[in-house]
Amino acid sequence: MEMKHEDYYILEDQVSIPYENAYGLTWTRFFEGLKSEKIFGSRCGKCNRVLVPMRSYCPRCFIEIDDTIEVSQEGAIVAWVLTEYEYFGMPTKPPFIGALIRLDGTDCEFVHLVGGIDLSNPDQVRKTVKNGMKVRAVWKEEKKGHILDIKYFEPVK
Amino acid sequence: MGRPVAILGSGQTVHGRRFDVSYPELVKEAVDAVFETTGISPADIDGVVFGTMPSMMEGVALTHFYFADVLRSVGKPILKTETCGSTGVSLAITGYYWIASGMADLVLVVGSEKMHEGDAQATMTTVLEPFYQRFFISGAPGVFSMQSQGWTVRFGIPEDKIRAAATKLSIDHHHDAFDNPYAHIKKRLTEDEVNNARIITYPVRLWDVCPTSDGACAMLFASEKAAKKLGKKVAWVKGVGYSGDEYWFGDSDKAEWQCAISASRQAYEMAGIKNPRKELDVAEVYNPFTFQELLFYECFGFCGFGEACDLTLKGVFGRDGELPISPSGGVLCTNPIGATGLNRVAEAALQVTGQAGAHQIPGAKTSLAHAMGGVVQFNGVMILGSEK
Numbered sequence: 001m002e003m004k005h006e007d008y009y010i011l012e013d014q015v016s017i018p019y020e021n022a023y024g025l026t027w028t029r030f031f032e033g034l035k036s037e038k039i040f041g042s043r044c045g046k047c048n049r050v051l052v053p054m055r056s057y058c059p060r061c062f063i064e065i066d067d068t069i070e071v072s073q074e075g076a077i078v079a080w081v082l083t084e085y086e087y088f089g090m091p092t093k094p095p096f097i098g099a100l101i102r103l104d105g106t107d108c109e110f111v112h113l114v115g116g117i118d119l120s121n122p123d124q125v126r127k128t129v130k131n132g133m134k135v136r137a138v139w140k141e142e143k144k145g146h147i148l149d150i151k152y153f154e155p156v157k
Numbered sequence: 158m159g160r161p162v163a164i165l166g167s168g169q170t171v172h173g174r175r176f177d178v179s180y181p182e183l184v185k186e187a188v189d190a191v192f193e194t195t196g197i198s199p200a201d202i203d204g205v206v207f208g209t210m211p212s213m214m215e216g217v218a219l220t221h222f223y224f225a226d227v228l229r230s231v232g233k234p235i236l237k238t239e240t241c242g243s244t245g246v247s248l249a250i251t252g253y254y255w256i257a258s259g260m261a262d263l264v265l266v267v268g269s270e271k272m273h274e275g276d277a278q279a280t281m282t283t284v285l286e287p288f289y290q291r292f293f294i295s296g297a298p299g300v301f302s303m304q305s306q307g308w309t310v311r312f313g314i315p316e317d318k319i320r321a322a323a324t325k326l327s328i329d330h331h332h333d334a335f336d337n338p339y340a341h342i343k344k345r346l347t348e349d350e351v352n353n354a355r356i357i358t359y360p361v362r363l364w365d366v367c368p369t370s371d372g373a374c375a376m377l378f379a380s381e382k383a384a385k386k387l388g389k390k391v392a393w394v395k396g397v398g399y400s401g402d403e404y405w406f407g408d409s410d411k412a413e414w415q416c417a418i419s420a421s422r423q424a425y426e427m428a429g430i431k432n433p434r435k436e437l438d439v440a441e442v443y444n445p446f447t448f449q450e451l452l453f454y455e456c457f458g459f460c461g462f463g464e465a466c467d468l469t470l471k472g473v474f475g476r477d478g479e480l481p482i483s484p485s486g487g488v489l490c491t492n493p494i495g496a497t498g499l500n501r502v503a504e505a506a507l508q509v510t511g512q513a514g515a516h517q518i519p520g521a522k523t524s525l526a527h528a529m530g531g532v533v534q535f536n537g538v539m540i541l542g543s544e545k
């Protein structure tokens with residue numbers, strides 16, 4: 001049913017609330033690591049999986065983790081998507097490639113951007129970016145202890 | 158196992174851009190319809206189950222308080238169930254539990270969404286924590302496209318083959334929607350139109366993606382005693398399954414999606430189904446994205462992994478095929494998210510009671526309803542039958 005918008009009164013409203021989200025100790029360490037161009041993960045003492053970003057507990061074994069290790073800044077693409085549309089408050093502006101990346105020596109996928117390539121032609125992107133492709137972290141000049149201190153992961157030549 | 162549970166009927170609203178009604182009036186439309194269809198009096202219900210997407214969708218929190226009147230819940234217990242996209246099937250399962258437990262004989266179950274009042278993708282992004290994943294998961298199209306991309310490569314499906322299968326699904330569902338009086342988008346599409354439509358999240362294009370819809374769905378779940386009293390043909394809940402993954406997107410396998418596999422197997426086991434493609438007469442699969450729909454066929458055991466595209470192109474899952482999928486046009490044509498999963502259950506119930514009208518699958522006796530949600534995290538499945 002397509003009604004005409006202008007036939008009815010519409011109240012324009014916006015809810016905006018400031019938040020202060022606590023990182024906790026483990027993630028404070030992880031994001032501090034990004035400031036010095038290090039990616040930290042956690043090794044579970046029971047299942048031996050290396051999880052990244054850092055965890056304070058293993059989500060499968062439910063034991064606390066205190067084994068922090070610096071993980072590789074290189075890995076392979078497991079899945080990816082080129083985003084071409086935008087919505088309100090979108091924190092990353094299109095076009096961009098979001099990807100699941102298995103960093104070398106880790107046991108889960110790290111979610112981040114793939115960049116350093118021309119994104120203007122989707123068909124060209126499709127020919128360039130492949131699952132299994134090796135990628136490497138590229139850091140921003142100025143780092144704030146934020147996940148986007150890593151600018152993106154670029155293909156390893 | 159609890160007591161037998163029946164579905165007495167459903168009420169769906171007309172879907173679309175519903176500026177003609179306020180949000181409570183939209184919910185009222187569905188609630189009034191289910192009481193009118195079944196002839197049940199609102200005074201006879203023991204309680205209400207209600208659910209939607211996160212409050213950010215319409216900018217009003219805990220809308221079951223706002224809707225207390227139109228839900229006919231005053232003086233009665235009300236439960237809120239909320240599991241993102243899978244909310245609708247979670248609502249149905251909550252209603253089922255309530256009756257099966259013996260604690261109620263008649264329960265009103267309602268889901269709704271008025272998506273044109275807000276920004277759906279902005280809302281869904283708030284499902285993600287603000288430290289890490291929110292920056293990379295571009296709303297529902299982004300995350301589900303990434304999932305199907307990984308699946309395509311895992312099983313070595315050529316790009317032109319998945320494109321062809323997705324195009325067939327898009328054309329068929331949009332065409333099927335003409336037979337569903339409640340469907341939002343009804344369209345006759347050509348292959349060229351689908352293949353060359355605007356890119357949303359490559360390779361997913363406009364006609365591979367569901368619309369945003371305003372709508373509500375209401376259903377009545379009842380004990381055997383209440384169903385007998387009604388004296389009309391009812392649907393029976395034969396099996397339920399619900400399963401979720403760990404929170405972090407990168408922690409579990411999304412190509413062979415474990416929670417989709419396990420939710421369906423829980424429901425099959427309870428319903429005594431061994432070969433779903435043979436034993437189900439129709440399935441309402443939660444299909445907001447054509448590419449992802451194919452993955453569900455495999456996770457639900459309708460076929461083996463890597464086979465969905467070929468079988469789809471052969472017509473196995475079409476309206477006249479071995480197992481018709483989403484003859485209502487499905488989520489691809491109508492998606493008021495908090496109601497969408499319940500619409501699947503409502504459609505599955507219409508099918509096994511022979512009341513689906515122009516999109517009735519002749520002689521349907523066993524049907525499946527499904528919904529999925531979260532950041533590729535949850536799946537719910539319900540099996541309905543025409544006999545207890």
Ligand SMILES: [Zn+2]
Binds near residue numbers: 045046048049059061
């Ligand atoms: Zn562990």
